[in-house]
Amino acid sequence: MRGEMPVVVALALVLSLILATVYYSTSTLNYVSIPSGSEQAAWSVIGDEIDSIILATLARLSGNASSLFASTFWGNYTEYFSYQSSLVRFNSSARYEWYYDPVSDRILSCPTSMRWDVVYNYDDYVCYGLCQSNYTSRGFNQSFTRFYNAVNLSAQSVSALLASSLYSTVRNWAGLMNTLGYTVYPSGIIVNASYAATIASNSTTGSSYSRVALRVNVTVDVYNPYLGYKRITRWLEIGYTAVFQQGYWKYDGLYIPVYVTAYVNFNGAPSSYIVNPNSTRLTVYSGSLALMNFTQTNKGNITMAPVAAYYYGNGTTYLVFRIPISPSYYWPWLQEKVVWSNLVLSSADCDDSYPPPYSTSLPDPKQPALDMSRRKVTVAFLWAGLLGVEIYGFNLLTGLKLVFKYYANTIPPSGDDWVDSLPFDLFGDERASFPPGTVV
Secondary structure (H helix, E strand, O other): OOOHHHHHHHHHHHHHHHHHHHHHHHHHHHHHHHHHHHHHHHHHHHHHHHHHHHHHHHHHHHHHHHHHHHHHHHHOOOOOOOEEOOOEEOHHHHOOEEEOOOOOOOOEOOOOEEEOOEEOOOHOOOEEEOOOOOOOOOOHHHHHHHHHHHHHHHHHHHHHHHHHHHHHHHHHHHHHHHHHHOOOHHOEEEEEEEEEEEEEEEEOOOOOEEEEEEEEEEEEEEEEEEOOOEEEEEEEEEEEEEEOEEEEOOOEEEEEEEEEEEEEEEOOEEEEEEOHHOOEEEEEOOOHHOOOOOOOOOOOOEEEEOOOEEEOOOEEEEEEEEEEOOOOHHHHHHHHHHHHHHOOOOOOOOOOOEEEEEOOOOOOOOOOHHHHHEEEEEEEEEEEEEEEEEEOOOEEEEEEEEEEEOOOOOOEOOOOOOOHHHHHEEEEOOOOOOOOOOOO
């Protein structure tokens, strides 16, 4: 019996060792397998926090970014449009041209001299004849170059602001994560922001389009003793394309229709974005708009909210903006008379005696060929547009190309009046064609 006891004890010890081994192995496997499921969830939570930081930073900086964009733009954009000394023209035979004055209800003869006190640099914009796809001018080209440059400088200033502010926010978040047992390496924090704007136009369709995209990238290196090491990169891109083809001139205003197609791309998952018309604005400025004193602007500058909107789907929204016209000018003939006088630099009533000048710096030509060339002129002005569309709480601004273009013909076919020979409208391209029926 005594000889059997050591065997029993040995068996008991062996059995206990086996049970202990099985228990320990099972417990260890269970302990290792638990983090395998929650590890990915933990990293996902950190990624979601970075997403939230990006969105919150954009929404928080929207106002400052808009102000910075606008101040940078207006600090760098100067339209190639200047006011010149007054213009005085003489024509001793003008008294043989008669016109009806509705104010006095009398037939009057044209004066032998006329004076224009407000004159712009007409010589830099005029194109003799009916200039459609062949229109070009130093004034317009210089204005557009300055406009595009100012938009790009504004975009660069905003991207620098976003990158700097977002980097500071991520550094603060890293400090908080360190108190929770994570190590976010300062050298591993990488923040980039790019703000790209493209402005172009199509002479065939007469339309202009603007593409803008803001992309923000955040990369962090994170270590946790239980989860290990991981590099996390999150990014967001927001943007839209705006297309403008032609305005609609009505008695009560100039209507500007714009198609906006917006999108968002969160970490490689693109989707359409529905624009909110209530937070969309269009600002337009031009010295030529200031000369059209029948429009209700602030010296040629106006900021408008849409007066109508329609969502087509797939992120495309149709927006209509309106430059209002003073009620006292609701009669279109009065509007055309202002354009004829202030922009064509001619006379609505005495256009035969005082057609568009050949040059504001030279006297009216005496040669028949030069005199004939100035009786049909085309002029186009850039109306600088700034369009702001809110996406995820951030007001994304870019430039929108608008072109005011007119064609004046003082020698229309017999029976046609000067009113019929002055088509003018708003297009997306300076080389756009005038509508069918234009008196050539």
